[in-house]
Amino acid sequence: MQDNATRTGKRERAGKDHDVSVDLIAVVVAVADQEPRVLTIGEANGLPSGPFELGHRSLQFGLRTWVEQQTGHRLGYIEQLYTFADRDRIGDERQERVISISYLALARMDQVAGSPKRAWRSWYDFFPWEDRRAGIPLLVTEILQPRLLAWASGAVDATFCGERRRRAAIAFGFDDHDWNEEFCLQRYELLYEAGLVEEAMRGREANGALIPGPAMIADHRRILATGIARLRSKIKYRPVVFELMPPVFTLLQLQRTVEALAGVTVHKQNFRRLIEQQDLVEETGQMSSDTGGRPAKLFRFRHAVLDERPSAGTK
C-alpha cells in the first residue's frame, strides 16, 4: 500500500538524513505587585528552554526538567502554545533545522527559590504598548502610531498602503476600532513586519527607528507574545487565574490580577457579580484589613468547579 510504503520509508530514514533538533521553550508566568511577570534567563533575556531528549518521558516532562534545572522552579499548570520552525526568525543561519515547541506555565511567585541568572521581569517591559490600565500610553500615540502610519505610507502602491493602515488600525485600535487585548501576537508581528522591533533588524543595518522594549533571544519575544495572547484569552472561559493567586485572597486582589494580565481595567461591581454568579469562589469567613478602608472578605477558589464545569471564567 502506498501509505504503508511511505511510512516504512520514513522509519528507515529516521535519525539519519534529517538534521532536526527539537527545543522545548517555556513561558512561565506569575503575578506579583499587580504586575504580570515572566521568568527569564540571563542578561540577553531568554526564556527557559532546552532540547527534547530521548530520556524525556514526554514533551511536558522534558519541559519541566529543563525549567527546574535552569530556574529551580517546579511547574504546576502547563499548556502547549505553538510549534515554530522558521529558520529566519531565530537569528543565526544554521543549516540544521530547529523546531521550537512552546508552552505556557502558570506559577505563584511565593514558591520561587533564589538563583543567580534568572529574573522575574514584567512582561510589559517587553511590550510597553500592551499595558492600558492607566489609559493609552504616550508611547503609543507619540511614537508607535506615527511610525506605523509612516510604514503604511511607504508601501509600493496605494492598495497596499490602505491595507497596511487597516491592519494596523485593527491590531492597535486606531480610528474607530476597539482595542482587543487578545491581539497581542498580531501587534508584535505587525511591528516586526514594519521593522520597528530589534529582532526584525538582525543581519540588516539598523534604521534607528526602533520602538522601546528590549529584544529577546532568537524568537522568544514572539513566543512570549503568543503566551500572553493565549492567557488573556483563556482567563475568559476557564478558571485559570486561580493558578496565579495565593490560596486565600480578596475579590479586589483577584480583580487586580485579572487586570494585570489583560492590561485593561474592568468595572468593579460587574466583575464581582460575574465571579459570584459563577460560584467560582467561596468565603473563608475571615476578613482582610490590610489596605485601610472597609475590610474585605477573604475568599478561596472552589476547586469543585473544575469537576463541575470545564468552562466558566472571568470576564
Add this chain to the structure above:
Amino acid sequence: MQDNATRTGKRERAGKDHDVSVDLIAVVVAVADQEPRVLTIGEANGLPSGPFELGHRSLQFGLRTWVEQQTGHRLGYIEQLYTFADRDRIGDERQERVISISYLALARMDQVAGSPKRAWRSWYDFFPWEDRRAGIPLLVTEILQPRLLAWASGAVDATFCGERRRRAAIAFGFDDHDWNEEFCLQRYELLYEAGLVEEAMRGREANGALIPGPAMIADHRRILATGIARLRSKIKYRPVVFELMPPVFTLLQLQRTVEALAGVTVHKQNFRRLIEQQDLVEETGQMSSDTGGRPAKLFRFRHAVLDERPSAGTK
C-alpha cells in the same frame, strides 16, 4: 553565561545524540451532501502525512507538499492543531521518538482530483456518537452510556467511581448536563481511557466490548478528534465556514454546512438573523430553485470582512 552555555551545548549536540523524527499530519476537511468529510489514505485509514525534511521551507510548506503528493490535492486554508509525542499512543514500540505536528486544512470537494488510494470519508464514520442532527443516536443510549457507566463503576474505590461518572456525564451530556459539541476530543479520550476504542487495546487482549467506529493508524483518530473540536469551536468566532462553501450558495446550504460540522441543528430564523446582521454575505441578485419550494436568494461571501473584523462567525 549559563544560558549561553546551555544553548551552545544544545547546538553541539544537534543532529547527533537525539533520535527524533518529525512528522507532519493533516486533517483535511470538506463538506459535501451535508456530510463533513475527511481525506484518508489507504484502507487502514491514515491521515495524509510525511516527515518534515531539510528541503521544506517551513512546516506548512512541508505539509502542503506531502498532501499534494499523496492525494493530488492542493491545500488552501491551513492552521496548526497540536504537537503530539506520546510514545505509547502510536502503536509500535520503537526507541526512536516521533513528534507529530498536526494541522487542520479546509477544502472544497469540487477541487478534488481522482487518485486510487485516498477517500473522503464522513468523519461520523469514525465518531458516530458525534452526530446529533437527527437526535441522540441510539448507539449512545443503548451501548455507549451503559458501557461508560460500567467502566465508572469498575473503579477501585467509590471516590473514583463518582469522578469517572462525573467526567463521563460532562463529556457526553448525561444527566442534567448539556451536550457541548466542542468536547469532541475529551469524549474520544474518555473512551480511550475506558478501553472502549480499538486503539486503546493495542498490545493488550481485546475485551470484546468495543464501541462502533473504525480505528485509524497510530493516533490519527485522536488527531482527527482534535481537528473536529477545533473546527467546531472556530466557526463560532471566525468566518471559516466559507472556506468549505462553493462561491455561491443559499442561506440554507450554509446552515446545513454549519450543522454538518457542529453535529447539531440550529434555529433557522435565528441563524439567518445572525449571518445577516454580521454582514458576512451579500446577495448575488440571482435565485436558486433547485429544491422545489420558494426559490432562495443566492449569496456570496463578503471577503472584505476578513479585513474589517478578525472576529465574527456563525452561532
Add this chain to the structure above:
DNA sequence: CCTTATTATGCTCATGTGGAGTATAATAAG
C-alpha cells in the same frame, strides 16, 4: 384549477447578559 407539501422570509416576544451608574457601609488617618 385547486390543494398540499416544501422552502424562504419577515416579525414578535420573553429572557438573559453585560456595561455603566448610584447609594450605602465600614474602616484608617488626620
Add this chain to the structure above:
DNA sequence: CTTATTATACTCCACATGAGCATAATAAGG
C-alpha cells in the same frame, strides 16, 4: 469629627439570543 479609601448592594438600559407565529413563493399531485 471629618476625609479618604475600600467594600458591597441595587438599579437601569442596550443588546444578544432562544423560540415561536405568520406570510410568501414555488413544485407536485389530483
